[in-house]
Amino acid sequence: MNWFKYAAPQRFHPLAGRAVPWFGVAAVLLAVAGLAIALLVAPTDFQQGDAYRIIFIHVPAAWMSMVLYMAMAFWAAMGLVFNARLASMLALALAPTGALMTFLALWTGALWGKPTWGTWWVWDARLTSELILLFLYIGFMSLHAAIDDERRADRAAAVLALVGAVNVPIIYFSVQWWNTLHQGSSVKLGGSSMAAIMLVGMLLMTLAFWMYSFAVVLARARCIILERERHAAWAQGALA
């Protein structure tokens, strides 16, 4: 089957349109199962009490924030190298959701840090890296918004995303080193290894976040396609 025909925005639009509801339903089902475990079934943690339940959002959000950034950089690179407009549109669609996930990781990190460590912000290596990741997302979106010419915006933001992607491991390593030097705290779950049921809950929530991201990103990509292609007859038909 020739998948490349879906590289055309006109054909991708209805394909994505069919996919979005499926991802949405999957997200809801997985979330219900995951939340049931997170809030009802999983036992109270020995050291951190019930505050640990925040990890069922914190970990999936942090994970998605990184996955979405890599995906964004990948599609931006595709758009840059192959001059594929749809790839650039996908990168643009990924950015806001990625930034949202990063924000959630930071917010839940803060709410987890307060009962556990006593302060609203913890200069944990991973949380600090998440903060910098948020700045990278914001930079990508700001640069794109600042350039009026769409194609120039796509390609400039792509260069930025790639430079950011190369830097992420370096930034993470340096923040890790900085954290150990200053004997910073580490936000993680107690000394005991995690019970299997907690892992299952986290897996379900992570999958739920993933399905949600797929749905939202594809829906946003459809909007972007229509915004850019609205002069075309097919787009006007789709909008009517």
Next chain:
Amino acid sequence: MNWPSFDAFVAMGGYGLYVWGSFAVCALAFAVELLALRQRRKALQALPPADAAGQGAGA
């Protein structure tokens, strides 16, 4: 089931504010994102069709 009562569920062992603060903000964030997308879609439909490079086909 962990919880002996609904009140215990809400209290979350004293950490209710933090736990529900997290879950609530997460739900709120997703709701805002979905709403924003719907607004974006509606705004698209409200726009008059942008002038095509050529003439529109027929009426």
Next chain:
Amino acid sequence: MSQALFALFQRDLRIALRRRADTGSALVFFVIVVSLFPLGVGPQFELLRRIAPGVLWVAALLASMLSMPRLFADDHADGTLEQLLLSPTPLALLVLAKTAAHWLASGALLALISPLLALQFDLPARDAGVLCLSLLLGTPLLSLLGAVGSALTVGLRGAGVLLSLLVLPLCVPVLIFGVGAVEASSAGLGVAAQFSLLGAMLVLGLFGAPLAAAAALRIAMD
């Protein structure tokens, strides 16, 4: 080809020397910002000595970012940039030449006056020396990263602030190891590790940044 590069390097340096107000203002900004901190946190030397490396490094970061738009903005305005893009010399090398000249007129100067400013914080001489060296090693990398940001934002409204927004997160590793070197020195430990890392990052930057900036310039000027 090396003639062309050297000519470009000399030209940019000469322009920077003539436009003393431009080059000087970033330096003055550095001095003022550093002087504001004791006013903000109080004059106890205990505290100032501890925060000196961080304050001086962050101020150097900000001052570098302030002067970065200058790298391509003037050439863009008068059409020189388009000529550079048409030149047979590889664009990445031209970018490197311009960045080198820019660094000499900005980052290098910041590094050289940093020991004087370290006096305000009662930083011991040895640590001030390490600070100066760390800045000498780190500011070229800041200029290289800034060149990428500058190329991405050339000709845009509000390019100055946007550039800082884009580039500052990328400068975090340089900041961490630059400050780390000074802190290691004041703790009596060796600074070889931090300097090696700064050096390694500089080498990486020397290879990667001009290429990224060249790509960004072509995108901007198409």
